[in-house]
Amino acid sequence: MSAPTELVARLAELLDVAAIDGHAVPMITIDNPSLTEQDAYAIQAASVARRLERGERVIGLKMGLTSRTKMEQVDVHRPLFGHLTDRMQRSNGAALSHARHVAPRVEPEIVFVLAKELAGPVTSAQAMDAVGGVAAALEVVDSRYENFEFNLVDVVADNAQSSKFIVGDVLRRPEEIDVSNLGMVLEINGSIVQIASSAAIYDHPAQSLAALANMLADRGQSLGPGQVILCGGATAAMPLNPGDRARLRVDELGSVSIWMGP
Numbered sequence: 001m002s003a004p005t006e007l008v009a010r011l012a013e014l015l016d017v018a019a020i021d022g023h024a025v026p027m028i029t030i031d032n033p034s035l036t037e038q039d040a041y042a043i044q045a046a047s048v049a050r051r052l053e054r055g056e057r058v059i060g061l062k063m064g065l066t067s068r069t070k071m072e073q074v075d076v077h078r079p080l081f082g083h084l085t086d087r088m089q090r091s092n093g094a095a096l097s098h099a100r101h102v103a104p105r106v107e108p109e110i111v112f113v114l115a116k117e118l119a120g121p122v123t124s125a126q127a128m129d130a131v132g133g134v135a136a137a138l139e140v141v142d143s144r145y146e147n148f149e150f151n152l153v154d155v156v157a158d159n160a161q162s163s164k165f166i167v168g169d170v171l172r173r174p175e176e177i178d179v180s181n182l183g184m185v186l187e188i189n190g191s192i193v194q195i196a197s198s199a200a201i202y203d204h205p206a207q208s209l210a211a212l213a214n215m216l217a218d219r220g221q222s223l224g225p226g227q228v229i230l231c232g233g234a235t236a237a238m239p240l241n242p243g244d245r246a247r248l249r250v251d252e253l254g255s256v257s258i259w260m261g262p
């Protein structure tokens with residue numbers, strides 16, 4: 001039995017307001033232990049609908065928990081997706097406000113910009129055929145849960161804990177580069193804090209895109225041209241303190257950075 005509409009709406013409001021204000025809330029599964037993954041996606045959809053009512057636009061989706069290190073870091077061992085709106089995007093080099101987050105962390109990602117519709121079921125080769133551009137990206141994830149405690153249902157309901165994303169300025173055509181094994185170097189304040197390969201992302205970022213298309217197909221949904229798809233963090237996410245500057249360099253894709261202000 002799925003969760004009542006009234007409960008879905010109440011939890012969506014709780015998480016949406018927490019994300020706006022940057023305050024923490026208790027894990028929703030403490031008071032509602034019978035919520036399912038399906039309920040969690042319904043809560044996510046209701047919270048995204050609240051954003052749309054405020055004039056935001058969905059411009060893409062994110063995959064999360066697609067690398068082994070990310071799964072281990074948060075102890076949730078199943079890929080999931082969330083929605084990206086225009087107001088979550090920041091330009092390369094932008095300043096963010098620490099006070100508007102709960103416990104922001106940054107992670108290195110690869111982004112695909114779709115040139116065509118992509119409807120699952122698809123293989124990773126078919127998924128790649130829909131890609132028009134590849135870029136480096138930083139995602140700032142910000143769990144809205146107290147004490148950084150959550151499980152799969154909590155994370156999915158909280159729009160995959162997404163907060164901001166920043167896409168690099170170098171957009172390469174997929175036929176120009178091999179995205180299977182790009183070196184990725186994450187620096188904070190000039191020190192290297194994480195090194196990875198794009199191969200850490202679901203073995204190949206295209207696999208992540210295909211998995212997303214296939215998860216959406218199970219729900220009767222597809223991806224459209226122009227959509228921006230974050231494939232998931234290649235390494236554990238790193239905490240961002242006030243004053244920190246984060247920079248990601250990716251082979252062939254240049255660099256992307258942000259500054260976390262007070």
Ligand code: OOG
Pocket residue numbers: 062063064065066067070074107139141142143155160161162231232233237
């Ligand atoms: C959950 C979101 C996961 C990724 O790239 O794996 C995610 C979290 O770590 O807070 O965005």
Ligand code: MG
Pocket residue numbers: 062063064107109139141230232233
């Ligand atoms: Mg991510």
